[in-house]
Amino acid sequence: xxxxxxxxxxxxxxxxxxxxxxxxxxxxxxxxxxxxxxxxxxxxxxxxxxxxxxxxxxxxxxxxxxxxxxxxxxxxxxxxxxxxxxxxxxxxxxxxxxxxxxxxxxxxxxxxxxxxxxxxxxxxxxxxxxxxxxxxxxxxxxxxxxxxxxxxxxxxxx
Numbered sequence: 001x002x003x004x005x006x007x008x009x010x011x012x013x014x015x016x017x018x019x020x021x022x023x024x025x026x027x028x029x030x031x032x033x034x035x036x037x038x039x040x041x042x043x044x045x046x047x048x049x050x051x052x053x054x055x056x057x058x059x060x061x062x063x064x065x066x067x068x069x070x071x072x073x074x075x076x077x078x079x080x081x082x083x084x085x086x087x088x089x090x091x092x093x094x095x096x097x098x099x100x101x102x103x104x105x106x107x108x109x110x111x112x113x114x115x116x117x118x119x120x121x122x123x124x125x126x127x128x129x130x131x132x133x134x135x136x137x138x139x140x141x142x143x144x145x146x147x148x149x150x151x152x153x154x155x156x157x158x
Contacts, residue, residue: 006053006065008043013062014055015039021082025119031144054099056092063087066096068103071113076104078114093126101156110156115139115149127152
């Protein structure tokens with residue numbers, strides 16, 4: 001298994017990975033053209049927004065991903081953290097979050113934030129186990145999946 005920075009040509013595989021992950025949740029769909037066009041050119045999008053996007057690859061197939069961008073109030077925001085169901089519970093998400101946390105510390109950022117679908121209960125358990133706190137704040141996306149998201153946050157110690 002190899003961890004590397006994403007390239008624009010990875011877009012199709014990243015989209016397929018996310019769609020595959022969404023299949024576990026009723027009425028959860030990925031509408032790339034209307035809600036997530038950045039996935040088509042993921043490297044360029046994250047670079048333009050002063051971020052990074054990593055992928056886990058096994059046998060030339062993308063099995064996991066995560067992006068980061070600078071957030072508000074001197075924070076770093078996690079985006080698109082997904083692991084193929086066959087490879088979950090192996091610490092891959094934990095490693096990706098550790099990369100984000102170390103990157104944040106190098107930038108002297110004290111807080112990491114993320115938004116996650118209220119349906120992704122397995123992910124919520126992972127975040128809580130890694131000391132991310134679920135905040136009371138939610139947001140509604142008004143997308144094809146009728147998504148409501150929870151906000152999680154972790155304060156970093158330097």
